[in-house]
Amino acid sequence: MNTSTIPERLTAIRNFMETNKLDAFIIPSTDAHLSEYPPNMWESRKWISGFTGSAGTAVVTKDKAGVWTDSRYFLQAATELSGTGFDLFKMGQADTPEMTAWIIEQVGKGGTVGIDGLVYAASDAKALKTRLDAKELKLETSLDPFSEAWENRPEIPQNKVFLLPDEVTGESTKSKIERINAELDKLDADGLIAVTLDAVAWIFNIRGSDVDFNPVAVAYGYVSKKESVLFVDAEKLDDETKSILLKQGVKIDDYEQVFNYVANLPKGSSICVTGNKINYKLYQTIPESCKIIDVPSPVDLMKAVKNETELKGFRNAMLKDGVALVKFFMWLEKAVPKGEVTEVTVGEKLIEYRSQQDLFVGESFSTISGYAGNGAVIHYRAQPETCLTVEPKGLLLVDSGGQYKDGTTDITRTVAVGKLSKQMKEDYTNVLKGHINIATAIYPEGTRGSQLDILARKALWDNCQTYWHGTGHGIGHFLNVHEGPQNIRLEENPTLLKIGMVTSNEPGLYRASEYGIRIENLIVTQEYKKTDNFGTFFDFETITLCPIDTKPIVKKLLTKKEIKWLNNYHEMVYNKLKKHLSKTEKEWLKEKTKPL
Numbered sequence: 153m154n155t156s157t158i159p160e161r162l163t164a165i166r167n168f169m170e171t172n173k174l175d176a177f178i179i180p181s182t183d184a185h186l187s188e189y190p191p192n193m194w195e196s197r198k199w200i201s202g203f204t205g206s207a208g209t210a211v212v213t214k215d216k217a218g219v220w221t222d223s224r225y226f227l228q229a230a231t232e233l234s235g236t237g238f239d240l241f242k243m244g245q246a247d248t249p250e251m252t253a254w255i256i257e258q259v260g261k262g263g264t265v266g267i268d269g270l271v272y273a274a275s276d277a278k279a280l281k282t283r284l285d286a287k288e289l290k291l292e293t294s295l296d297p298f299s300e301a302w303e304n305r306p307e308i309p310q311n312k313v314f315l316l317p318d319e320v321t322g323e324s325t326k327s328k329i330e331r332i333n334a335e336l337d338k339l340d341a342d343g344l345i346a347v348t349l350d351a352v353a354w355i356f357n358i359r360g361s362d363v364d365f366n367p368v369a370v371a372y373g374y375v376s377k378k379e380s381v382l383f384v385d386a387e388k389l390d391d392e393t394k395s396i397l398l399k400q401g402v403k404i405d406d407y408e409q410v411f412n413y414v415a416n417l418p419k420g421s422s423i424c425v426t427g428n429k430i431n432y433k434l435y436q437t438i439p440e441s442c443k444i445i446d447v448p449s450p451v452d453l454m455k456a457v458k459n460e461t462e463l464k465g466f467r468n469a470m471l472k473d474g475v476a477l478v479k480f481f482m483w484l485e486k487a488v489p490k491g492e493v494t495e496v497t498v499g500e501k502l503i504e505y506r507s508q509q510d511l512f513v514g515e516s517f518s519t520i521s522g523y524a525g526n527g528a529v530i531h532y533r534a535q536p537e538t539c540l541t542v543e544p545k546g547l548l549l550v551d552s553g554g555q556y557k558d559g560t561t562d563i564t565r566t567v568a569v570g571k572l573s574k575q576m577k578e579d580y581t582n583v584l585k586g587h588i589n590i591a592t593a594i595y596p597e598g599t600r601g602s603q604l605d606i607l608a609r610k611a612l613w614d615n616c617q618t619y620w621h622g623t624g625h626g627i628g629h630f631l632n633v634h635e636g637p638q639n640i641r642l643e644e645n646p647t648l649l650k651i652g653m654v655t656s657n658e659p660g661l662y663r664a665s666e667y668g669i670r671i672e673n674l675i676v677t678q679e680y681k682k683t684d685n686f687g688t689f690f691d692f693e694t695i696t697l698c699p700i701d702t703k704p705i706v707k708k709l710l711t712k713k714e715i716k717w718l719n720n721y722h723e724m725v726y727n728k729l730k731k732h733l734s735k736t737e738k739e740w741l742k743e744k745t746k747p748l
Contacts, residue, residue, distance in 0.1 A: 158200070158201065158202045158236040158237060158238070159236065159237050161199065161200050161301065161302075162200070162212060162217055162236075162237050162238075164297075164300075164301035165177060165200060165212050165297050165301055166212065166214065167301075168295075168297040168300060168301055169212070169214070169266065169297070172266065172292070172295055173264060174264050174265070174266040174292060174295070175213060175214060175258075175259040175260075175263035175264055175265065176211060176212065176213045176255050176258060176259050176263070176264075176265045176266070177211070177212050177265070177266040177267070177295075177297060178209060178210075178211050178255070178265065178266070178267050178272075178280075179196050179197045179200055179201075179209065179210040179211070179212070180197065180209050180267075180271060180272060180273075180276075181197050181198075181206065181207055181208055181209065182194070182271050182272075182273070183271055184270045184271055184347075184431050184433075184434075185347055185348055185349045185352075185370070185372075185431070186273055186347065186348055186428070186429055186430075186431065187348070187349055187363060187366070187368075188206055188207075188366075188632070188634055189206060189363050189364055189365055189366055189517075190363070191306070191308065191309050191362050191363055191370060192306040192309075193305060193306045193307060193308055193309075194271060196271070196298045196302070197209065197210045197219075199298070199302055200212070200298075201217075201219050201232075201233065201236060201238045202232050202233065202236050202238070203219050203221070203225075203228075203229050203232045203233055203238070204228075204232060204533070205221055205224070205225035205228055205229060205232075205531060206531065207221060207222055207224070207225065208220060208221035208222075208225060208229065209221075209251060210238065211251065211254070211255060213255075213258045213259065216239070216258060217237055217238045217239065218238060218239040218240070218241050218254070219233060219238050219239075219240060219241065220241040220243050220248075220251045221240070221241075221242070221243060222243045222244065222620075223242070223243075223244060223530070223620040223621070224530040224531045224620075224621055225530075225531060226240070226242050227528070227529045227664070228529055228531065228532065228533075241254070244620070252280060252283050252284075256283070256284070256287050256289065259289055261287065261288045261289070262288060262289070263289050263290070264289065264290040264291075264292055265280075265284055265289055265290070265291055265292070266291075266292045266293075266295050266297075267280070267291070267292070267293055267295075267432075268293075268294075268295060268296045268297075268298075269293035269294055269431065269432035269433035269436065270296065270431050270432075270433045270434075271431060272293070272431060272432045273427065273428045273429070273430070273431065273432065274425070274427045274428070274430050274431065274432045274434075274435035274436075275427030275428040275446075276428065276432075277291075277293060277432035277435075278427070278432075293432055293433070293436075294433070308362075308370055308385075308407075309361075309362035309363075309370060310385060310387060310388060311360055311361045311362050311369070311388065312360070312361075312388055312389075312390065313358050313359070313360045313369045313371075313384065313388045313389055313393060314358070314359055314360070314393070315357055315358055315359075315393055315396055315397075316357045316358070316359055316557075316630070318357075319461070320461070320465060320557065320558060320630070321357050321461065321462070321629075322459040322460065322461025322462050323459060323461075324357070324400060325355065325356050325357050325397070325400040325401075325402060326400045326401055328354070328355055328357075328454070329355070329375055329380050329400075329401065329402075331454060332344060332355070332375045332450065332451060332454070333375065333376070333377050335450040335454070336375075336376070336377075336424055336450070339422075339424055339445055339447060339450070340422055340445075341422045341423065341424040341445050342376055342377075342378075342418075342421045342422050342423065343374060343375060343376035343378075343417070343421060343422075343423055343424065344374070344375045344376070344423070344424040344425075344450070344451070345372070345373075345374055345414065345423060345424070345425050345430060345434070346372065346373035346374070346375065346449075346451060347372060347429055347430045347431065347434065348429050348449075348452075349362075349363065349366070349368035349369070349370065349371070349632075350366065350368055350455070350628055350631045350632045350635060351373070351429075351449065351451045351452060351455065352368075352369075352371045352372060352373040352382070353367070353368045353369065353631060354451065354454075354455045354628075354631065355373050355375065355451060356371075356373060356382050356397065356400075356402060358371070358382075358393075359630065359631075360388070364518075365514065365515055365516055365517045365518070365555070365633065366628075366631065366632045366633070367513060367514075367555055367630060367631065368631070368632070369384065369388060370384070370385075370407065371383055371384035371388075371407065372384075372407070372410040372434075374410075374413065374414075379401075379403055380401060380402050380403065381402070381403045381404070381405050381413065382397060382402050382403070382404050382405070383405050383406065383407050383408075383409055383410040383413070384404065384406075384407055385406065385407045386404070386406060389404065410434065411433070411434065411437050414434060414437045414438055415437045415438075415439065416439075417438065417439055417442055419439065419441040419442070420441055420442070420443075421442045421443070422442070422443040422444075422445055423438055423442050423443070423444055423445065424445045424447065424450070425438075425444060425445070425446055426446065426447065426448060426449040426452075427446045429449055429452075448637055448646075448647070449637070452635070452636055452637045453637055453647070453650075455628070455631075455635070456626050456635065456636070456637060456638055456647075456650070456653050457650050457651070457652040457653055458629055458652045458653070458654055458676075459652065462559075462629040463652065463654075463676065464558075465556075465558035465559040465629060465630070466558075466559040466560075466629065466654060466674070466676075466695060467559075467695055468556070468558045468559060469511075469554070469556040469558050469559025469560065469561050470559070470561060470674070470695050470696055470697050471697060471728060471729070471732065472506075472509035472510060472511075472512070472554075472556060473506065473509070473553075473554055473556075473561040473563065473696075473697070473698070474696075474697030474698050474725065474728070474729045474732075475509065475729060475732045475733065476502070476505040476506045476508065476509055476554070477505070477563070477565075477698045478698075478729060478733060478737050478740065478741055479505045479508075479737065480501055480502055480505045481565075481567070481698075481699075481744075482736075482737065482740050483501060483505075484498070484501075484548075484567070484569075488542050488543070488544050488569045488570070489544045491541060491543075493541065493542040494534070494539045494540065494541050494542065495521040495522065495523055495526065495534035495539040495540055495542065496521070496534045496535070496536050496539045498519065498521035498534075498542070498548075498550060499518070499519035499521055499534065499552070502515075502519055502550075502552050503515065503519075506554045509554075509556070510556075511556045511557040511558055512554060512555075512556055513554075513555040513556060513557060513630075514554075514555050515552070515553065515554060515555065516553035516554055516555045516560050516561060516562055516633040517552075517553055517562070517633050518533055519550070519551070519552040520532050520533065520549070520550070520551035520552070520564075521534050521548070521549070521550050521551075521552075522534075522548070522549045522550075522668055523540045523541075523542045523543075523546070523547075523548045523549075523569075524540060524543075524546050524547070524666070524667055525664070525665040525666055525667065526540060526668075527547060527548065527549035527566070527662070527667045527668030527669070528662040528663055528664050528665065528666060528667060528668040529668070530621055530660075530662065530668070542569055543569070543570065544569055544570035544571075545569065545570035545571045546568075546569060546570060546571075546572065546576070546667060547566055547567070547568060547569070547572065547576055547580070547667045547668075547669065547704070548566070548567050548569050549564065549565075549566045549667075549668045549669065549670055550564065550565055550566075550567070551563070551564040551670060551672065552564075553633055555630060556630065557630055558630065559629060559630060560627055560628055560629065560630055560631060560632075560633055561674070561696070562627060562633050562656055562672065562674060563672055563673065563674070563696050563698055564658055564660075564670040564671060564672035565671065565672075565698060565700065565701065566580065566583075566668070566669045566670060566671060566701065566704075567701045567703075568701055568703040568704050572703070572704055576667060576669075576704060577704045577705070577706050578615075578706055578709065579617075579661050579663070579669055580669050580704035580705065581704070581705050581706045581709045581710065582611040582612050582615060582617070582661065582709070583611075583612070583659050583660060583661050583669045583670070583671055584671055584700065584705065584710075584714075584718075585610075585611040585709070585710065585714060586607065586608035586609060586610065586611055586612060586623075586659035587608070587657055587658075587659055587671045587672075587673070588714045588717050588718065589607035589608060589610065589611075590604060590607050590608050590623065590624070590640065590657045590659070590675070590692070591657060591673070591675065591692060591694050591717060591721075592691075592692075592713070592717055593607055593691060593692060594680050594681075594689055594690070594691045595649075595689065595690055595691070596686065596687055596688070596689055596690070597648075597687055597688040597689070597690060598648055598687075599648065599649055599690070600644075600645060600646065600647065600648055600649065601623075601624060601638055601639050601640035601641065601645060601647070601649060601655070602640070602641065602642065602643065602644050602645055604623075604640055604649075605622075605623050605640050605641055605642050608623040608640070608657070608659040609623075609659065612659070612661060617661055619659065619660045619661055619662060621641075621660065622639055622640065622641030622642075622643075623640040623641055623657065623658060623659055624639055624640030624641070624655045624656045624657050624658060624675075625639050625640075625655065625656050626638050626639065626653065626654065626655055627654045627655065627656060627674060629654075638650075638653050638655060639655070640655060640657070649677045649690065650677060651677050651678055651679055651690065652676065652677065653676070653677045654674055654675070654676050654695075655674070655675055655676075655677070655692075656672055656673075656674055656675070657672065657673050657674070657675050657692070657694070658670055658671065658672035658673075659671065671700060672696075673694050673695075673696035674694070674695050674696050675692035675693065675694050675695070676692065676693045676695055677690055677691075677692060678690065678691060678692070678693050694721060697724075697725050697728050697729055698725065699722060699725055699741065699744040699745050700718065700721070700722070701744075702718075702744075702748055705748065707748060710748075715748050718748055719747045719748060722744075722745035722746075722747070723745065725741070725745055726741055726742060726745040729741060730742075
C-alpha cells in the first residue's frame with residue numbers, strides 16, 4: 153500500500169489496530185529517550201498526522217483521530233491538520249476534552265488501548281493504565297504499528313560520537329561518575345539508569361549529531377559504584393574514543409543490550425530512575441526483586457549547575473553570537489527597504505553569519521522568523537512556499553540560536569522594520585519592562601522560578617494582557633537548548649534556582665494575525681549579597697550580547713531604574729563587542745547602544 157498521504161496512513165494504522173484488536177492507539181511526540189527533538193526514525197506523530205510542531209500527542213480510534221497540543225501551536229496545527237482526518241484539540245481551553253477522558257468515552261468498557269512502551273514515559277504509561285483500569289479498559293504496551301505501516305522508515309542514526317575534552321567540560325567523566333555515586337548514596341540507591349540523550353552526553357562527556365539541533369548521540373547509560381556502562385552502537389565510536397572512555401572507568405556495550413543488562417540487575421538492588429525520563433519498556437524490564445527509587449534526576453540538577461569552565465565557554469559563545477548578530481541586523485536594516493528579505497532568508501542569513509564564527513557547529517533550533525501576523529505564531533516556522541516578504545513597516549520577531557563547541561545560545565529580538573502603531577510601541581515597552589524586571593530581580597537563596605514569574609508579567613497584567621508560554625527555560629552547555637530541571641513559569645516547579653544555572657528570560661505578547669513581541673536574553677544565577685540576618689541573596693547576570701531595539705520604546709512608560717538597566721546593558725554590549733568589529737560595524741553598534 154502506498155502510504156504517501158495522511159488519510160492513507162490513517163487507514164494503514166487502523167488496519168494494524170484491527171489485526172491487533174485495538175480500539176485506540178496513542179502516538180506521543182517522543183522517542184525511546186523522551187527527547188523534545190527525536191531522530192527521524194521516531195517522528196511517528198509527525199508522520200501519521202502531518203503536524204510538525206515539537207509538542208503534541210495523536211490519538212487514532214476506529215473512526216476518529218485527533219491531535220492534542222498546547223497554545224504555542226494552535227495556529228500552526230490548525231493549518232497543518234486541515235483535511236487530514238485529524239481534529240485539533242487545543243489543550244488548556246475550557247471546551248477541550250482531556251485526552252484520556254476522550255479516549256475512554258470513544259472506546260467504551262471492555263475496549264483496548266494501545267501504546268508503544270518504547271516511546272512512552274513510564275510515569276505517563278502508569279497514570280494512563282490506572283485511569284483505564286478504573287473504567288475496565290485494557291492497555292496494550294508492546295506494539296509498534298509504524299514498523300509495518302511506515303514505508304522507508306529511517307533507521308537509528310549511525311553518526312560518529314566525539315568526546316569533549318576536560319578543557320571544555322571542566323570536569324572528567326570519572327569525576328562526574330564519582331559525584332553521581334555520592335548522590336546515589338544519599339538516596340540509598342545502588343545504580344542509576346540514564347535514558348535522556350543530554351544526560352547520557354553530559355555524564356560521559358560525549359557529543360554527536362544524531363538529532364537535529366541537539367549535539368547528542370543515541371545511547372543509554374548506567375552508573376553505579378560497581379561499574380558504569382555506556383550502551384551505544386560500537387560503530388559510532390572510534391578506537392581513540394573507546395580507549396579514553398575505558399580509562400575513565402566506563403564499560404561499553406551495544407545499544408540494544410541495555411534491556412538485557414537491566415533485566416539482569418542484581419537481586420535486591422535499589423535502582424534510581426526518573427519516571428518521566430525513562431521509557432515504559434525499559435522501566436518494565438527492571439526485575440521485580442529490585443527496589444525502584446523514582447526521583448527527579450540527580451544528573452539533571454548537576455548538569456544544570458554550570459562550572460566555571462562551562463560558564464566561560466558560554467561567555468565566549470555569546471561574544472561570537474553577538475558579532476554574528478551585529479552583522480545580521482546591519483544587513484537586515486539595508487535589505488528590508490529594498491524588498492530583499494523574506495522570513496526564510498532571515499534564517500539563512502543568520503546561519504551564514506554564525507558559521508563565520510569559531511567553533512560553530514550549527515543552529516540550536518530552527519530559527520523562528522515571524523513578520524507581522526506570523527510573529528504571533530509562537531513556534532512559527534517559515535516555509536519557502538508560504539513565507540512573507542518583510543516590508544518596511546511593523547515588527548519582525550526573530551528567535552534564533554547557535555551551537556558552538558564552547559556553548560549554546562538562544563536569543564530573541566523583536567525589531568521595528570518600519571512605521572509602528574501606538575499599540576505596537578506600548579505592547580513592546582510592556583514586554584521590555586517584564587524582561588528588565590527579571591533581569592534586575594534580587595531574591596533569597598531557596599527561590600523557585602515560579603516565584604519570580606509574575607515579575608515578567610506584571611506590566612502586561614496591569615493592562616489585562618498576558619502570554620501563555622513560560623518565561624524561562626534552562627540551557628545546556630553545548631547541549632540541548634531546552635533543559636531542566638529549573639524554569640521560570642507560572643506552573644509550580646520545586647527546583648530551586650542555584651548559582652551557576654543558565655536560564656532564558658523571554659516574556660512576550662501576541663496579537664493573533666497582527667504581530668508578536670518577545671525579548672530574550674540568557675541569564676546566570678549568581679550570588680548578590682550575604683546578609684547577617686536574612687541569609688544569602690541571589691541575582692542574575694545577563695550574558696547575551698546584542699542590542700535591544702529602542703525604536704519601539706515609549707520612554708515615559710519606563711521607570712528611571714528600567715532606563716538605567718537598559719543603558720548599562722547597552723554599554724556592556726558595546727564594550728564587549730567593539731574590539732571584534734570593523735569600523736563600520738562599530739559605528740552602527742555605537743548608534744544602536746546609545747543611552748535612551
